[in-house]
Amino acid sequence: MAQRLALVEKAKPYPLAVAGPADFRCGQAAPVDPQVVLDEPGHSLYCLDHDNRRALFTRTGVDPGGAPFYFQAQYAHATEVVTLSYDELFALSTPGEPGGVFLYSTGRCGSTLVATALAERGGLTGISEPDVLTQLVMLAPRLTGPQLRDLTRACVRVLARGHPVVIKPRSFAVELAGLLHEEFPQFASVFLYREPLSWARSTARAFAGYDPALNTDPAAVQDRLGRLIPLVGRWRRRMGRLLSPEEVMACQWVAQLERALALRHRGADLFTATYEDLLAGPGAVLGALFAHCGLPAPSGLDAILARDSQEGTSLSRSATTARAAGPGLDEAAFTRTVAALWVEALR
Incomplete structure (x- = not known):
């Protein structure tokens, strides 16, 4: 089930490290509608947690698409994390083909x-x-x-x-x-x-x-x-x-x-x-x-x-x-x- 996680600590080992689930230490979790990552502003796909078959989305107050490096802006400005199972990721309703x-x-x-x-x-x-x-x-x-x-x-x-x-x-x-x-x-x-x-x-x-x-x-x-x-x-x-x-x-x-x-x-x-x-x-x-x-x-x-x-x-x-x-x-x-x-x- 999709969850919204409270962000406790950022733990990326160095700035250019490949994004991964260990970059964030999270606390309290609450269930959330998976579609929130598309419908609610500020969410973007950060990385996969393949061992647990889920995807991690960060919520930021800035648009990472405007940054030279998307993954760095996501990490620097993250305020919370939303996780979706792979099945929920596959089922997301996006508006048409990219x-x-x-x-x-x-x-x-x-x-x-x-x-x-x-x-x-x-x-x-x-x-x-x-x-x-x-x-x-x-x-x-x-x-x-x-x-x-x-x-x-x-x-x-x-x-x-x-x-x-x-x-x-x-x-x-x-x-x-x-x-x-x-x-x-x-x-x-x-x-x-x-x-x-x-x-x-x-x-x-x-x-x-x-x-x-x-x-x-x-x-x-x-x-x-x-x-x-x-x-x-x-x-x-x-x-x-x-x-x-x-x-x-x-x-x-x-x-x-x-x-x-x-x-x-x-x-x-x-x-x-x-x-x-x-x-x-x-x-x-x-x-x-x-x-x-x-x-x-x-x-x-x-x-x-x-x-x-x-x-x-x-x-x-x-x-x-x-x-x-x-x-x-x-x-x-x-x-x-x-x-x-x-x-x-x-x-």
């Missing part, structure tokens, strides 16, 4: 800016990094095909609530792109990426020290990453040891490019652009992207392009510029691993 854009990326490639442009100039509701999709990637090995399909479909329908949306998941969710295309062929598909070495430099700086366990328990970190990026687990088994940071990043970049190629091979009409394209001609790229998504040519882009779309977060320009990139990126090692992984992919 539509819009799935915006996949490698991260560090202008995807937040593009999502902002689609929301503000394309008239779509922005949902930037809903972590329930990240969770589904991690849960996939524990689910049957039909279970994964049912949960994915239910989550997207509840996130969209019948509105035209731009859903920009974390980079890991490109693992679900094929399934999302099958279930929601009416969505336009976009993939943004960055040239590998430039991406690695930016990633090393942006995510240096993002998880404290990188220093205390690197094996556990790579175990988690292996669930989000299966190639990390496969390459680690192939090497028979912990991977270097350069090897992990190479696995991520190659795996996500491979998933985008696989989506195109499935017949999806996939629009692709690079960060370098966006820098060289943002107006032209965004005009072509909007046309691909069936949206009118955008106007008033200068204001969006001039501001930092991640301002106020740990990944803003000022925050990433101010911090060091850690012990230093071995660019030659990263490049060698990217080459080796592509050779394996082509065999």
Whole structure:
């Protein structure tokens, strides 16, 4: 039965951790109509609690769709939690089929800016990094095909609530792109990426020290990453040891490019652009992207392009510029691993 839980304490281990049921410690519970999560303002789908076969919704006083990172705004502004069983989640009545854009990326490639442009100039509701999709990637090995399909479909329908949306998941969710295309062929598909070495430099700086366990328990970190990026687990088994940071990043970049190629091979009409394209001609790229998504040519882009779309977060320009990139990126090692992984992919 659906329950409204009093929020006692927030317990997320670090800001960029994948959302999970342990993020909140809750107290007194009261039964509630499941439909409240759609009918009462302020509720949004936060995560799944698969061990207990239920979904967690947070109630906030701000719209997380207006934030650079949906999952962080949900957590920061949560005032209470509502839980629904999976059966109640599946039975929720949403107003029609969702539509819009799935915006996949490698991260560090202008995807937040593009999502902002689609929301503000394309008239779509922005949902930037809903972590329930990240969770589904991690849960996939524990689910049957039909279970994964049912949960994915239910989550997207509840996130969209019948509105035209731009859903920009974390980079890991490109693992679900094929399934999302099958279930929601009416969505336009976009993939943004960055040239590998430039991406690695930016990633090393942006995510240096993002998880404290990188220093205390690197094996556990790579175990988690292996669930989000299966190639990390496969390459680690192939090497028979912990991977270097350069090897992990190479696995991520190659795996996500491979998933985008696989989506195109499935017949999806996939629009692709690079960060370098966006820098060289943002107006032209965004005009072509909007046309691909069936949206009118955008106007008033200068204001969006001039501001930092991640301002106020740990990944803003000022925050990433101010911090060091850690012990230093071995660019030659990263490049060698990217080459080796592509050779394996082509065999």
